[in-house]
Amino acid sequence: MVHEELRSLVGTDVRIAIEEAPRIQGKPELPSSxxxxxxxxxxxxxxxxxxxxxxxxxxxxxxxxxxxxxxxxxxxxxxxxxxxxxxxxxxxxxxxxxxxxxxxxxxxxxxxxxxxxxxxxxxxxxxxxxxxxxxxxxxxxxxxxxxxxxxxxxxxxxxxxxxxxxxxxxxxxxxxxxxxxxxxxxxxxxxxxxxxxxxxxxxxxxxxxxxxxxxxxxxxxxxxxxxxxxxxxxxxxxxxxxxxxxxxxxxxLPGDYPSAAALISACISATDPASELVLNRLKPGDEIGDALLAAYQAMGAQLDIASEQVTVRGGTTLQGVRVDGDRIIDCIPVLVAAACFAQGESVFYNIETLHYKESDRIDDLCAELRRVGCDVTPQRDAIIVRGSPQGIEGGVTVDGHNDHRLLMALAIVGMRCHQGLALTGCEHISKSYPQFFAQLKELGVPVRLA
Ligand SMILES: O=C(O)C1=C[C@@H](OP(=O)(O)O)[C@@H](O)[C@H](O)C1
Ligand SMILES: C=C(OP(=O)(O)O)C(=O)O
CATH class of the missing domain: 3.65.10.10 (Enolpyruvate transferase domain)
Structure with a gap:
C-alpha cells in the first residue's frame, strides 16, 4: 500500500506521530547511494x-x-x-x-x-x-x-x-x-x-x-x-x-548504506522475533558498508549477508558495543538509537566531526534523546549510551534540528516508546530519504501525520 500523505512532506514544521511498534517486516526498496x-x-x-x-x-x-x-x-x-x-x-x-x-x-x-x-x-x-x-x-x-x-x-x-x-x-x-x-x-x-x-x-x-x-x-x-x-x-x-x-x-548506482542503517536499526530494535527486513542492492566490499555491518554484528544483530542482499531479524536483546565511528560517520545517529535498547553500555568514539553536520549530531541528538528518557552522555568526541532493553516511556515531542539523520534516529526510538513519540520538522527527511516515513508505515510501523 502506498501512503501518499507521508511520501512527500512539504512545508515547514511537518509533524509526525509514531506509536510503539513491536514488529517491522518487509522487503523495502532502498534509495540509491x-x-x-x-x-x-x-x-x-x-x-x-x-x-x-x-x-x-x-x-x-x-x-x-x-x-x-x-x-x-x-x-x-x-x-x-x-x-x-x-x-x-x-x-x-x-x-x-x-x-x-x-x-x-x-x-x-x-x-x-x-x-x-x-x-x-x-x-x-x-x-x-x-x-x-x-x-x-x-x-x-x-x-x-x-x-x-x-x-x-x-x-x-x-x-x-x-x-x-x-x-x-x-x-x-x-x-x-x-x-x-x-x-x-x-x-x-x-x-x-x-x-x-x-x-x-x-x-x-x-x-x-x-x-x-x-x-x-x-x-x-x-x-x-x-x-x-x-x-x-x-x-x-x-x-x-x-x-x-x-x-x-x-x-x-548501488543502494545507500546510511539509509539501510536506519532500517537495520529499526528492525533490530523491534522486540517481536517475527521482525524481518530483506534489503537489496547493498554492494559488498564497500568500506563504509563493511564497517557498518560489522558494528551491527558486534551488537549481536542477526544479519544474513549474501552477495548484495542483507536479511535482518529482530527480537533478540542487543549488547552494548565500543565503535570507532569515524568510518561510518553518517550512520552514528541510528546506531546510537539502537544502542538505547541494548543491554549495557555502548561507546561511539572518534566522532568529533559530528558537531559540524546539518545539526550538532552529538549535542542536539543527545538533548532530544534525553528528553525522551534515554540515558545518553555527550562528550567532545564521543557519545556514551546506557541501554534500556525494556523500552522507554516516551509520550513527548522531539525535534529533528533540520537534520534527516536525527529524524531517522528519533523515529527508531519512537518505535520503542510505550507512549509513542511526536517528531517535528519532518520535512527535512527529504534531504536524503524522502520516502522514509512512508516506508516505515508500509513495513508495519504506526506512523501518521500529526
Ligand atoms: O564526501 C561525502 O560525500 C560526504 C562526506 C562526509 O562528510 P565529512 O567529510 O565532512 O565527514 C559525510 O558526512 C557526508 O554525508 C558525505
Ligand atoms: C552530513 C551529511 O551530508 P552533507 O555533509 O553532504 O550535508 C549527511 O548526509 O549525513
Missing part, C-alpha cells in the same frame, strides 16, 4: 560527451547537485518518465558567460564539491535556503586553500559560512596544504578540481584526515572517469597531474 550519485553525476557533468547515469538517488541533495551541474554548463535530462535514467551532456571544463548564483539547499557535500569547481568559473555566488543548518557550517579551510591557488572569495564570518562569492582571478595549480580534521569534503573538492588545472595539484593533508572512506570513494570515481593520480597509503599526500579530461561513460 547518495555518496556515489553526487560523484558520478559530477564526473559526468565534467566529461566532454554524453554519460548515462542509471538509478541516481532522488532527493533534495541530488536536486541541489543537478542545479550545480547545470550552473557549470552541463545539460541534464531524464530519459524515462519514472526518472531512473539521467542523460548528462558534460562540458569538459566548467563554463559560464556571466556571474551565476546557486542555491545549494542543505547539501554540504554539494556545496564543498562545487566550491572547488566553482573556482574555475569567472564568478559564482553560493546561497542556501537552509540558513539554520548549512548556513552555519564552516568552509574556511577549503576557501583558504582555494585562495592560495589564486581564487578570491567573500564569505560570512570567520569560518567561511554562506553566502559565499568566489572569483576565478588568477587560478593556478601547484602545491596546497589543507587540514583534514574537520571535513573530508574539502579534500574531495580539491581532487575534483585538480585534473582541470594546467599545473595539476599536489595536496598535503595536515592535522590528520577524518572520514577517509569518502576520499577513497572520490578517488574511485576519478579512476572510473579515467583520471590519473597517485597518493600515499595514508592519503596524507595526493598528486593529480593537470590538463586531464574526464571521460564520458555509463554509471550504475
Amino acid at each position: 547518495k555518496y556515489f550519485t553526487l560523484r558520478y553525476v559530477l564526473a559526468a557533468a565534467l566529461a566532454k560527451g554524453t554519460s548515462m547515469v542509471y538509478y541516481p538517488a532522488q532527493s533534495d541533495d541530488s536536486e541541489a547537485l543537478f542545479r550545480g551541474c547545470r550552473a557549470l554548463g552541463a545539460q541534464l535530462d531524464w530519459v524515462d518518465a519514472e526518472e531512473t535514467i539521467l542523460r548528462v551532456q558534460g562540458v569538459g571544463y566548467p563554463q559560464a558567460a556571466d556571474a551565476v548564483t546557486l542555491n545549494v539547499g542543505n547539501a554540504g557535500a554539494v556545496l564543498r564539491l562545487l566550491l572547488g569547481l566553482g573556482a574555475y568559473l569567472p564568478e559564482i555566488t553560493f546561497i542556501t535556503d537552509h540558513p539554520q543548518s548549512l548556513g552555519k557550517r564552516p568552509n574556511r579551510e577549503l576557501l583558504e586553500a582555494l585562495s592560495t591557488l589564486g581564487a578570491t572569495y567573500q564569505a560570512e564570518g570567520a569560518e567561511g559560512c554562506l553566502p559565499i562569492t568566489l572569483r576565478r582571478s588568477a587560478l593556478h595549480g601547484g602545491k596546497v596544504r589543507i587540514s583534514g580534521a574537520r571535513s573530508s569534503q574539502y579534500i574531495s573538492a580539491l581532487l575534483f578540481l585538480a585534473p582541470l588545472l594546467p599545473e595539476g595539484l599536489e595536496i598535503e593533508i595536515i592535522d590528520g584526515l577524518k572520514s577517509q572512506p569518502f576520499v577513497r570513494s572520490t578517488l574511485q570515481v576519478l579512476h572510473e572517469a579515467s583520471i590519473q593520480f597517485e597518493h600515499s597509503a595514508d592519503l596524507s599526500h595526493l598528486s593529480v597531474p593537470g590538463k586531464q579530461q574526464y571521460q564520458a561513460r555509463e554509471y550504475i
Whole structure:
C-alpha cells in the first residue's frame, strides 16, 4: 500500500506521530547511494560527451547537485518518465558567460564539491535556503586553500559560512596544504578540481584526515572517469597531474548504506522475533558498508549477508558495543538509537566531526534523546549510551534540528516508546530519504501525520 500523505512532506514544521511498534517486516526498496550519485553525476557533468547515469538517488541533495551541474554548463535530462535514467551532456571544463548564483539547499557535500569547481568559473555566488543548518557550517579551510591557488572569495564570518562569492582571478595549480580534521569534503573538492588545472595539484593533508572512506570513494570515481593520480597509503599526500579530461561513460548506482542503517536499526530494535527486513542492492566490499555491518554484528544483530542482499531479524536483546565511528560517520545517529535498547553500555568514539553536520549530531541528538528518557552522555568526541532493553516511556515531542539523520534516529526510538513519540520538522527527511516515513508505515510501523 502506498501512503501518499507521508511520501512527500512539504512545508515547514511537518509533524509526525509514531506509536510503539513491536514488529517491522518487509522487503523495502532502498534509495540509491547518495555518496556515489553526487560523484558520478559530477564526473559526468565534467566529461566532454554524453554519460548515462542509471538509478541516481532522488532527493533534495541530488536536486541541489543537478542545479550545480547545470550552473557549470552541463545539460541534464531524464530519459524515462519514472526518472531512473539521467542523460548528462558534460562540458569538459566548467563554463559560464556571466556571474551565476546557486542555491545549494542543505547539501554540504554539494556545496564543498562545487566550491572547488566553482573556482574555475569567472564568478559564482553560493546561497542556501537552509540558513539554520548549512548556513552555519564552516568552509574556511577549503576557501583558504582555494585562495592560495589564486581564487578570491567573500564569505560570512570567520569560518567561511554562506553566502559565499568566489572569483576565478588568477587560478593556478601547484602545491596546497589543507587540514583534514574537520571535513573530508574539502579534500574531495580539491581532487575534483585538480585534473582541470594546467599545473595539476599536489595536496598535503595536515592535522590528520577524518572520514577517509569518502576520499577513497572520490578517488574511485576519478579512476572510473579515467583520471590519473597517485597518493600515499595514508592519503596524507595526493598528486593529480593537470590538463586531464574526464571521460564520458555509463554509471550504475548501488543502494545507500546510511539509509539501510536506519532500517537495520529499526528492525533490530523491534522486540517481536517475527521482525524481518530483506534489503537489496547493498554492494559488498564497500568500506563504509563493511564497517557498518560489522558494528551491527558486534551488537549481536542477526544479519544474513549474501552477495548484495542483507536479511535482518529482530527480537533478540542487543549488547552494548565500543565503535570507532569515524568510518561510518553518517550512520552514528541510528546506531546510537539502537544502542538505547541494548543491554549495557555502548561507546561511539572518534566522532568529533559530528558537531559540524546539518545539526550538532552529538549535542542536539543527545538533548532530544534525553528528553525522551534515554540515558545518553555527550562528550567532545564521543557519545556514551546506557541501554534500556525494556523500552522507554516516551509520550513527548522531539525535534529533528533540520537534520534527516536525527529524524531517522528519533523515529527508531519512537518505535520503542510505550507512549509513542511526536517528531517535528519532518520535512527535512527529504534531504536524503524522502520516502522514509512512508516506508516505515508500509513495513508495519504506526506512523501518521500529526
Ligand atoms: O564526501 C561525502 O560525500 C560526504 C562526506 C562526509 O562528510 P565529512 O567529510 O565532512 O565527514 C559525510 O558526512 C557526508 O554525508 C558525505
Ligand atoms: C552530513 C551529511 O551530508 P552533507 O555533509 O553532504 O550535508 C549527511 O548526509 O549525513
